[in-house]
Structures are given as C-alpha cells and as structure tokens.
Amino acid sequence: MNTAKAQLGAVLAAGGPGLAYMLDRTEARLAEVAEGHGAELARHASGTLAAGGKRLRPMLVFLCAGGEGVGEPRGEGNALRADGAPDGRLVAAAAAVELLHMATLVHDDVLDRAPLRRGRPTVFAAGGRLAATATGDLLFSRAFAELAATGSADAVRALSAASSALARGELMQRADAWSDDVSPERYLERCRLKTASLFEASCRLGALFGGRAGLAAAVGGFGERVGLAFQMLDDVLDVSGPAERTGKPHGTDLLDGTVTLPLILARERDAGLRGLDLREAVSDPTRAEGICDRIALTGALGEARERALEHVAEAKLALAGLDMADSRRRALELVADGVVERYA
Amino acid sequence: MNTAKAQLGAVLAAGGPGLAYMLDRTEARLAEVAEGHGAELARHASGTLAAGGKRLRPMLVFLCAGGEGVGEPRGEGNALRADGAPDGRLVAAAAAVELLHMATLVHDDVLDRAPLRRGRPTVFAAGGRLAATATGDLLFSRAFAELAATGSADAVRALSAASSALARGELMQRADAWSDDVSPERYLERCRLKTASLFEASCRLGALFGGRAGLAAAVGGFGERVGLAFQMLDDVLDVSGPAERTGKPHGTDLLDGTVTLPLILARERDAGLRGLDLREAVSDPTRAEGICDRIALTGALGEARERALEHVAEAKLALAGLDMADSRRRALELVADGVVERYA
Numbered sequence: 206m207n208t209a210k211a212q213l214g215a216v217l218a219a220g221g222p223g224l225a226y227m228l229d230r231t232e233a234r235l236a237e238v239a240e241g242h243g244a245e246l247a248r249h250a251s252g253t254l255a256a257g258g259k260r261l262r263p264m265l266v267f268l269c270a271g272g273e274g275v276g277e278p279r280g281e282g283n284a285l286r287a288d289g290a291p292d293g294r295l296v297a298a299a300a301a302v303e304l305l306h307m308a309t310l311v312h313d314d315v316l317d318r319a320p321l322r323r324g325r326p327t328v329f330a331a332g333g334r335l336a337a338t339a340t341g342d343l344l345f346s347r348a349f350a351e352l353a354a355t356g357s358a359d360a361v362r363a364l365s366a367a368s369s370a371l372a373r374g375e376l377m378q379r380a381d382a383w384s385d386d387v388s389p390e391r392y393l394e395r396c397r398l399k400t401a402s403l404f405e406a407s408c409r410l411g412a413l414f415g416g417r418a419g420l421a422a423a424v425g426g427f428g429e430r431v432g433l434a435f436q437m438l439d440d441v442l443d444v445s446g447p448a449e450r451t452g453k454p455h456g457t458d459l460l461d462g463t464v465t466l467p468l469i470l471a472r473e474r475d476a477g478l479r480g481l482d483l484r485e486a487v488s489d490p491t492r493a494e495g496i497c498d499r500i501a502l503t504g505a506l507g508e509a510r511e512r513a514l515e516h517v518a519e520a521k522l523a524l525a526g527l528d529m530a531d532s533r534r535r536a537l538e539l540v541a542d543g544v545v546e547r548y549a
Numbered sequence: 550m551n552t553a554k555a556q557l558g559a560v561l562a563a564g565g566p567g568l569a570y571m572l573d574r575t576e577a578r579l580a581e582v583a584e585g586h587g588a589e590l591a592r593h594a595s596g597t598l599a600a601g602g603k604r605l606r607p608m609l610v611f612l613c614a615g616g617e618g619v620g621e622p623r624g625e626g627n628a629l630r631a632d633g634a635p636d637g638r639l640v641a642a643a644a645a646v647e648l649l650h651m652a653t654l655v656h657d658d659v660l661d662r663a664p665l666r667r668g669r670p671t672v673f674a675a676g677g678r679l680a681a682t683a684t685g686d687l688l689f690s691r692a693f694a695e696l697a698a699t700g701s702a703d704a705v706r707a708l709s710a711a712s713s714a715l716a717r718g719e720l721m722q723r724a725d726a727w728s729d730d731v732s733p734e735r736y737l738e739r740c741r742l743k744t745a746s747l748f749e750a751s752c753r754l755g756a757l758f759g760g761r762a763g764l765a766a767a768v769g770g771f772g773e774r775v776g777l778a779f780q781m782l783d784d785v786l787d788v789s790g791p792a793e794r795t796g797k798p799h800g801t802d803l804l805d806g807t808v809t810l811p812l813i814l815a816r817e818r819d820a821g822l823r824g825l826d827l828r829e830a831v832s833d834p835t836r837a838e839g840i841c842d843r844i845a846l847t848g849a850l851g852e853a854r855e856r857a858l859e860h861v862a863e864a865k866l867a868l869a870g871l872d873m874a875d876s877r878r879r880a881l882e883l884v885a886d887g888v889v890e891r892y893a
Binding site: 242243244245246249309312315316332333334335336338339340342343345346347349350352353354355356357358361362364365366368369371372373375376377379380 | 586587588589590593653656659660676677678679680682683684686687689690691693694696697698699700701702705706708709710712713715716717719720721723724
C-alpha cells in the first residue's frame with residue numbers, strides 16, 4: 206500500500222501543480238453532483254465519494270490532455286486555459302468516468318452483499334438493496350449528464366461504449382461462472398470489457414477535450430493495455446495476496462465461481478485441478494485457501510503476472526512515438542508502472 | 550384490457566400507416582440492439598423484448614414529431630423523409646426511450662424478485678440477480694449509445710435528465726416507505742420523477758428530431774401531465790383493480806410500504822387509517838386486502854381518479870394552441886384518453 210502511495214505521489218509530482226489542481230476540481234465537481242440531486246443521493250453518495258479511491262481514471266483524462274500541469278505551455282487545448290482557468294469539459298469528463306466507476310462499485314456491492322468498501326459501510330449496507338440499486342442508476346445517469354453538458358456527442362459515444370462494455374463484461378463473467386472451459390483468450394476479452402474499456406475511454410476523452418483528438422486512438426490503446434494489466438494483476442492478487450493488502454480473503458473469485466487466468470493456467474499444468482469440480486470444491490469455503498495454494502504451486506501466478514507485465518510494456522511502447530511532451534509521457538509511464546507497483 | 554387495445558387501435562388509426570411503419574422500424578431496431586451486443590444480452594433481452602408492451606413512449610416520440618404518418622405533407626423534419634424513408638434519428642430516439650424503460654423494468658424485477666412479467670419469466674427469474682442487474686445496465690448503456698449516434702448532445706441531455714429523474718424517484722420512494730407523513734405534493738413530485746419524466750423526454754425528443762424544436766417545451770408539458778395521470782391511475786388500480794386486470798394482487802404497494810395518493814387521501818378522511826402502523830398492519834399479507842377495502846370506503850379512490858383526470862384534461866388543453874396538424878393533435882389526445890381508458 207505504501208508502495209502504491211509512493212507511486213501515486215510520483216505521478217502527481219510528474220504531473221505538476223496543474224494535475225493536482227485539476228484533480229481538486231474534479232473532487233469539487235463530484236461533491237456538487239452528489240449534493241445537487243436530492244437529499245437521498247446526497248446521503249448515499251457522499252459516503253461513497255468520501256471513501257475516495259485513487260482517482261486513477263480522472264488522472265488518465267488529464268494526463269492524456271495537453272496541459273500546463275504536465276509541462277506544456279499554456280494555450281488552447283490545455284487542461285488549464287491560457288488564462289489559467291481549468292477547462293470545464295475536461296473536469297466534466299473526469300467526473301463522468303469516475304461517476305461511472307462509482308456506479309459500478311455501488312451495484313457490485315449490492316450483488317456481493319458487501320458490508321464494507323475501503324473501510325466504510327457500503328450504500329447497500331447503509332440503505333439496502335433498493336436504495337443502492339437506484340443510487341447506482343443515478344450515478345450512472347449523472348455520468349452521461351456530465352458529458353451531455355459538454356455538447357460533445359463524440360464524448361457521449363465514448364462513454365456509452367465503455368459502459369456497455371462494463372455490463373457485457375459482467376454478463377460474460379456470469380455466463381462463465383464455474384466453467385471448466387474458459388480459454389485465456391476469452392478471459393482476456395472479459396478483462397477488456399469489464400475493466401480496460403473504461404481506462405481506454407478515460408484516455409480518449411482526455412485527448413478529445415485536451416486538443417489532442419488526433420492522439421485519441423493511440424492513447425486509448427495505452428489505456429486499454431494498462432487496464433488489462435490492472436485487472437490481470439488484481440486477479441493474481443486474489444489468489445496470492447495477503448488479506449491485509451487486498452482487504453478481502455484469499456480466493457474470493459473462486460468462491461463466486463469467477464474463473465481467472467491463474468486458475469486457467471494452473472489447470473493446464475495440474476491434471477488434478479483440471480478434474481476438480483469447482484463448485485463442489487468450494488462448497489466448504491475453507492477449502493478455497495487450499496486451492497489457492499495449489500494454483501500457486503503450479504507456477505501459474507508467475508506466468509499470469511508475466512503476461513500482465515507484457516501489457517504494461519506494450520502500453521509504454523505505444524507512447525513512444527507519440528507527439529507529446531516528455532514530461533507528459535513520463536507521467537503516463539509512471540501510471541503504467543503504478544499498476545504493477547500496486548502489487549509489488 | 551380490450552378497452553385499452555381498442556384505444557391503442559384508435560391511436561394507430563389516427564396516426565396512419567406512417568406511425569405503424571415507424572413503430573415497426575423501432576421493433577426492428579430494438580431487436581438489432583438485443584442481438585448485437587453479445588450472446589448473453591441476446592439471450593436475456595430477447596425475452597424482455599418479445600414480451601412487448603404498448604410502446605407508448607416510442608408512440609409519443611413519433612406523434613410529437615412532424616410526420617407523414619399523422620397527416621402532414623412529406624418533407625423535411627417529418628417522421629418520413631421526402632423520399633419516404635424513415636428518419637433514423639427519430640427511430641433512435643424511440644428505441645432509446647424504450648430501452649431506458651426496459652432497463653428500469655429489468656432492475657425493478659430484480660428488486661421485487663418478480664418471477665413473471667407479462668406472463669413470461671423475468672430476466673431475474675431466468676438468469677439470476679447478477680445477470681439481470683448487468684442486463685439492465687447494458688440496456689441503459691445502449692439507450693445512451695442510440696442517442697449519441699444521432700450526434701445530438703441536446704438529445705442526450707434530455708435522456709440523462711429523465712434517467713436521473715427515474716432513479717431519484719426510486720430513491721424518494723424508498724425514503725418515504727412506510728411513512729405516515731407523505732403529503733400529496735410530495736407524492737406528485739415522486740410521480741413526476743419516476744414516471745412523468747420519461748413521458749416528457751419522449752415528447753421532447755420527438756419535437757427535437759421531428760423538425761419541431763420550437764414545440765419541445767409545450768409537448769414536453771403534455772407528456773409530463775399524461776405521465777402523471779398514468780402513474781396516479783396505476784396507483785388507484787393497485788388498490789381497486791381486479792387481479793385479472795393488473796396481473797398482481799390488491800395492495801402490492803401497501804405490502805412494500807409504498808405510500809400512494811389513495812392512502813394519503815384516505816388517511817385524511819379516516820382517523821383509524823391515520824393511526825395505523827402500516828408495517829405492522831401488513832405483517833400478515835392477507836390484511837392488505839382489508840386495508841384496500843377500507844381505503845375504498847373513504848371515497849379516496851374517486852378523488853384520486855378525479856385528480857388524475859384533471860391532469861389528462863390539462864394535457865389536452867396544452868395541445869390546443871399549438872401549431873400542429875389537427876390529425877396529429879387528435880392522435881395525441883387519444884393517447885391521453887387511452888391512459889384513462891386503460892383503467893375504465
């Protein structure tokens with residue numbers, strides 16, 4: 206955790222005061238949204254907001270825009286306008302991607318019946334499943350409202366593509382639950398849908414509103430690969446990570462039947478795991494820990510981690526030829542590295 | 550039911566072949582959306598789609614546009630273009646409002662743990678709560694994608710305002726559950742949020758894409774009043790209606806603590822009802838029927854119905870001064886009347 210915090214600090218340092226300023230504006234905007242749509246949302250959303258998070262997606266928006274904050278001269282298309290004021294559309298985009306992310310977390314907590322997130326009661330725990338489902342829907346709606354206010358249909362298109370992908374990823378995950386026949390390719394497609402798509406959209410929106418529309422596809426590709434690595438390493442951590450790091454016990458994915466890369470690779474190496482009926486095996490939850498150990502013994506964790514690192518390397522490579530300030534490229538590379546450091 | 554079907558037939562007759570054609574196009578578009586976003590959505594959404602419904606909201610879109618189908622000459626801004634082809638943006642808007650409506654139904658069925666809707670298994674029943682929540686989210690996302698494809702940020706704004714309102718309405722309903730202190734005004738505001746807002750948006754989108762942007766506010770006001778009446782009469786029916794008409798037993802709202810206008814008015818008239826602890830009273834579900842009868846005895850149902858009819862009358866009045874073809878006005882009046890007939 207301290208490593209991750211140090212890494213975040215490095216990104217902020219590379220991004221400069223402009224990045225920190227834009228992130229502050231985003232916090233303020235998120236608070237406005239939470240307070241401006243009825244007493245019920247204010248009550249439910251303020252906790253989710255205050256619980257914070259790394260604001261990784263807003264950070265990607267700003268770093269993929271041009272910007273004073275990342276070492277480029279003031280001027281049109283910069284995160285800070287020539288007069289030093291923030292570009293409202295970039296703040297709107299950053300708020301939108303974070304609102305969409307929050308909406309999915311609130312819905313996930315209903316589905317997982319989760320009592321806590323980041324040490325605070327979830328909306329589900331505090332308000333029940335009806336209030337939490339509606340709160341998620343409202344955060345979702347406000348994400349689109351933020352972008353509609355910018356007047357850019359292209360931006361709305363990028364967000365609706367991402368939000369569709371998130372939902373498709375969830376559906377795919379349910380369809381594949383408990384399956385003994387998930388290929389690495391299908392797993393990767395699921396990661397792309399349920400995680401990488403929003404990273405990609407964040408980068409695209411930054412380029413779109415940051416006067417760098419020509420770079421949208423390229424930085425989108427960077428974001429997608431970072432997102433893939435993020436999800437893949439998350440899945441490694443679910444099997445390997447100490448509970449005090451992840452905030453949840455080993456093998457949470459196993460317990461709800463989610464088949465991730467470590468298990469897929471381990472099954473290729475260990476016939477006993479291949480023959481295992483997962484649903485039956487974890488009917489006694491204490492056995493999940495043992496299955497995690499057995500996955501680890503096959504070396505599958507190392508290989509899954511290696512594959513994730515390849516995506517990080519490709520993400521950084523995708524930045525190499527782009528027409529952007531070195532300081533900005535450096536900050537984006539630090540974000541990519543940060544995804545790895547989080548799990549170091 | 551037969552009355553409602555006859556009324557729908559009258560609207561279609563008034564709308565002419567153009568309206569029927571546009572509604573057919575909308576069905577085709579909805580089927581494309583259901584099939585074009587992964588096997589999981591196709592499986593889950595096709596049932597929801599096939600279950601149909603009155604397509605009241607798409608109908609409002611087309612009737613609030615100019616249009617060949619409603620007796621106006623062919624030409625720019627008509628639902629049918631000069632060459633007789635449909636205006637893709639109107640079909641997109643009609644699909645969007647119906648997708649958003651479907652998304653809320655799918656989520657509602659999760660929250661109500663409903664086994665059937667319109668005689669078919671719900672997505673919740675067929676796929677479980679995780680698949681149903683994600684299916685709702687995906688339908689939601691596709692609604693915004695439909696409008697984003699039109700390139701109109703104004704249209705996205707109208708839809709996000711409506712979808713925010715729907716969610717706020719749900720939150721308000723949860724906040725007021727079991728309350729003995731809901732005013733008629735607060736009840737009306739809830740109806741506006743959770744039902745009338747999408748009727749309003751449907752009418753606005755029709756005007757916007759149908760070359761009648763100047764009428765957007767006025768037809769939006771019409772839609773809002775029709776939506777208010779629709780919800781108010783639905784709430785009357787929950788207390789009074791025969792189960793074979795409503796498809797659910799008497800007093801469903803009472804059982805989940807939803808305080809509607811009939812109860813609010815009855816409490817003003819019957820001190821015994823006023824003193825009743827609702828939660829305790831329906832802890833034995835068979836008692837809901839008795840409470841419905843007691844509400845009916847106060848005359849509250851008649852008054853609630855009268856108030857709904859006032860909104861229908863105002864809706865029709867709002868059309869009187871508008872610059873639109875008589876045939877189109879007549880078709881919209883029939884929609885307003887149809888809301889009442891549904892409960893005759």
